[in-house]
Amino acid sequence: MFDSLSDRLDGVFKKLRGRGHLTEDNIKEALRDVRVALLEADVSLPVVKSFIASVKEKAVGVSVTKSVTPGQQMIKVVHDELVELMGAVNESLNLAAQPPAVVLMAGLQGSGKTTTTGKLAKRLAEREGKRVLVASLDVYRPAAMDQLRSVAEQAGVACLDASPDEKPQVIAQRALEAARKSGADVLFLDTAGRLHIDETLMDELVEIKSIANPVEILFVADSMTGQDAVNVAQSFNERLDVTGVVLTKTDGDARGGAALAIRHVTGKPIKFLGVSEKLDGIEPFHPDRVASRILGMGDVLTLVETAMEKVDLEESAKLQEKLFKSKGFTLEDFLSQMQQVKKMGSMSELVEMIPGVKQAMKGKDVNLDDGQIKRVEAIILSMTKEERRKHQILNASRKRRIANGAGVQVSDVNKLLKQFAMTQKMMKRFGKLGKKGFMRGGGL
Numbered sequence: 001m002f003d004s005l006s007d008r009l010d011g012v013f014k015k016l017r018g019r020g021h022l023t024e025d026n027i028k029e030a031l032r033d034v035r036v037a038l039l040e041a042d043v044s045l046p047v048v049k050s051f052i053a054s055v056k057e058k059a060v061g062v063s064v065t066k067s068v069t070p071g072q073q074m075i076k077v078v079h080d081e082l083v084e085l086m087g088a089v090n091e092s093l094n095l096a097a098q099p100p101a102v103v104l105m106a107g108l109q110g111s112g113k114t115t116t117t118g119k120l121a122k123r124l125a126e127r128e129g130k131r132v133l134v135a136s137l138d139v140y141r142p143a144a145m146d147q148l149r150s151v152a153e154q155a156g157v158a159c160l161d162a163s164p165d166e167k168p169q170v171i172a173q174r175a176l177e178a179a180r181k182s183g184a185d186v187l188f189l190d191t192a193g194r195l196h197i198d199e200t201l202m203d204e205l206v207e208i209k210s211i212a213n214p215v216e217i218l219f220v221a222d223s224m225t226g227q228d229a230v231n232v233a234q235s236f237n238e239r240l241d242v243t244g245v246v247l248t249k250t251d252g253d254a255r256g257g258a259a260l261a262i263r264h265v266t267g268k269p270i271k272f273l274g275v276s277e278k279l280d281g282i283e284p285f286h287p288d289r290v291a292s293r294i295l296g297m298g299d300v301l302t303l304v305e306t307a308m309e310k311v312d313l314e315e316s317a318k319l320q321e322k323l324f325k326s327k328g329f330t331l332e333d334f335l336s337q338m339q340q341v342k343k344m345g346s347m348s349e350l351v352e353m354i355p356g357v358k359q360a361m362k363g364k365d366v367n368l369d370d371g372q373i374k375r376v377e378a379i380i381l382s383m384t385k386e387e388r389r390k391h392q393i394l395n396a397s398r399k400r401r402i403a404n405g406a407g408v409q410v411s412d413v414n415k416l417l418k419q420f421a422m423t424q425k426m427m428k429r430f431g432k433l434g435k436k437g438f439m440r441g442g443g444l
């Protein structure tokens with residue numbers, strides 16, 4: 001998601017890089033480009049206008065210090081505004097209710113309601129040990145009922161038996177009773193889809209709301225529909241007063257306009273992103289991380305969280321500490337970092353999350369295959385402990401020895417040292433960004 005916007009904005013900041021300081025003129029020019037970038041991302045004009053106005057106000061007022069370039073200043077202002085636009089913090093599901101906590105899923109047909117119901121049910125059952133019951137109120141499409149049953153089976157949660165001959169209101173009532181009887185913590189009501197806003201069905205939703213008294217009403221929106229998703233969200237919100245939005249199919253959406261605008265237009269937070277068709281394909285939405293990703297700073301936080309889930313927890317904790325204390329980041333850490341990354345799987349995805357890497361690697365052959373990791377391993381393992389900790393002592397003869405030991409050329413050793421220096425620099429920069437928001441929120 002956001003690839004084209006990210007490219008566009010990178011161009012804007014590059015242009016500013018050559019300038020001595022921010023002036024009204026170069027701010028104006030940059031903002032013109034930011035505006036085009038947002039419009040191309042399918043953000044509606046009123047939202048773009050208001051965004052640009054606040055960036056302008058803040059950029060002009062920003063005090064000019066010698067240590068910061070105009071490009072960096074602008075990135076900071078745009079970043080903060082993007083975070084503001086999308087809602088500052090991650091808002092997780094609010095399930096604080098007398099059980100069963102009812103979650104009503106609403107949205108257009110095909111937006112991903114049933115799939116998202118399965119994803120959330122699975123997440124709650126697996127991560128939080130919640131007892132979950134799901135029920136389909138879609139009596140208009142028997143296939144939708146079967147689909148929910150199959151999704152519930154995959155998710156390992158209970159599904160209410162219901163028939164298309166019942167009224168949705170009756171099923172909702174039965175679901176509530178069944179949830180109470182079985183001691184379920186959470187009840188998901190998957191409602192009937194509609195192809196477009198339909199008053200009769202909307203009235204039905206309002207009735208179901210009053211019967212089920214949900215703590216969460218999640219509007220499920222297909223991110224690929226861009227501005228339309230935002231408009232439909234607004235209509236649903238007007239009738240139902242939704243509590244949050246789940247944006248699906250973000251894996252297929254290059255523009256990201258809905259993610260940027262939905263909060264601004266509806267006043268309701270995006271709580272989750274759907275990132276694949278699979279039942280694990282859902283992530284909490286973190287505006288600050290998404291803003292960093294858009295601006296090509298990468299998403300170290302998501303990277304670290306992924307690491308936390310997939311590799312040894314203790315190793316990750318050490319790694320995080322090093323990330324923040326870049327001074328102590330040695331070749332040994334570099335090696336363990338690479339080994340961790342290897343364990344985490346899909347390289348190309350992960351590489352994008354490391355700050356600066358996405359932009360730096362553009363157009364280059366990203367040859368981070370297993371062979372290369374093995375070579376790096378061989379080189380570092382050929383070093384003495386002291387050399388690994390103090391790479392500065394690596395003179396020509398030491399390098400030759402290491403190259404021989406690892407069965408590579410001296411140029412390979414130099415290349416690795418260069419990569420290491422770059423990583424070290426990035427770690428430092430990340431360290432400066434501070435611990436703001438680090439590991440905050442996590443999960444539901």
Ligand code: GDP
Nearest residue numbers: 109110111112113114115248249274275276277
């Ligand atoms: P509903 O009619 O709103 O219940 O929508 P469904 O849950 O049936 O989803 C419609 C289609 O979108 C299905 O083919 C899903 O597999 C697909 N889908 C849902 N969420 C995602 C997502 O996050 N990513 C991708 N790639 N596909 C999704």
